[in-house]
Amino acid sequence: MNDNFAHRAADWDQPSKVEMTKKFVNALLNNIEIKSHWKAFEVGAGTGLVGMQIADKVDKVVFEDTSEAMLEVLKQKPKDEKKVEIVHGEVFEYVNQDIDFVFSCMAFHHIPDIEKSLKHLYQITNPEAIVAVGDIRTEDGSFHSFEPIPHKGFDTEELAAQFDAAGFKVLTSQTYNVLKRERTPGVYTDYEQFMLIAKRK
Numbered sequence: 001m002n003d004n005f006a007h008r009a010a011d012w013d014q015p016s017k018v019e020m021t022k023k024f025v026n027a028l029l030n031n032i033e034i035k036s037h038w039k040a041f042e043v044g045a046g047t048g049l050v051g052m053q054i055a056d057k058v059d060k061v062v063f064e065d066t067s068e069a070m071l072e073v074l075k076q077k078p079k080d081e082k083k084v085e086i087v088h089g090e091v092f093e094y095v096n097q098d099i100d101f102v103f104s105c106m107a108f109h110h111i112p113d114i115e116k117s118l119k120h121l122y123q124i125t126n127p128e129a130i131v132a133v134g135d136i137r138t139e140d141g142s143f144h145s146f147e148p149i150p151h152k153g154f155d156t157e158e159l160a161a162q163f164d165a166a167g168f169k170v171l172t173s174q175t176y177n178v179l180k181r182e183r184t185p186g187v188y189t190d191y192e193q194f195m196l197i198a199k200r201k
């Protein structure tokens with residue numbers, strides 16, 4: 001399995017990344033009443049910047065990621081091990097059907113087959129499970145101009161249709177932040193971050 005994040009893992013937890021994940025978690029908390037008995041599953045958890053903010057609010061978080069290097073940083077962090085499970089690989093590696101809450105921040109645009117992944121999320125979730133995905137809206141390819149990427153952001157209407165087809169009713173889809181990035185010297189581009197929240201039918 002290619003680890004495209006191997007060279008970024010060691011210095012991933014910079015203030016800008018922490019800030020980005022706080023905005024995602026704030027949007028989550030504004031929209032979802034998280035229950036303490038929930039078992040949560042984070043898609044593309046990376047070094048755990050998001051999941052570690054959620055872990056004390058739920059029973060357990062399963063941190064899933066394809067990057068061994070990113071997960072290695074997470075493994076080194078002090079945490080309550082009873083509340084944490086780490087899965088290395090794509091979502092398909094997790095096969096129990098016991099998840100109440102799925103969340104994912106800025107990882108979906110790295111996932112090659114969204115339809116197949118959503119169908120798998122349906123298989124591992126309990127009825128009425130909540131899924132919250134944060135990512136960027138359709139962009140011109142400049143956000144990741146330095147590397148090939150499966151998705152240049154998402155059209156949220158198309159993504160909502162994919163959720164619906166996989167068995168999830170979309171509850172809301174909203175912009176929660178705008179990232180300003182200088183990808184070309186002197187040229188600033190706005191990338192809108194959306195959060196889509198759905199409930200398993």
Ligand SMILES: C[S@@+](CC[C@H](N)C(=O)[O-])C[C@H]1O[C@@H](n2cnc3c(N)ncnc32)[C@H](O)[C@@H]1O
Nearest residue numbers: 044045046049065066067070105106107110111
């Ligand atoms: C932009 S980082 C976001 C990490 C973390 N969610 C955060 O907000 O700090 C994207 C993450 O998605 C992971 N990733 C890439 N392809 C993936 C896949 N097919 N399935 C799951 N995770 C994947 C990467 O290894 C990386 O950790």
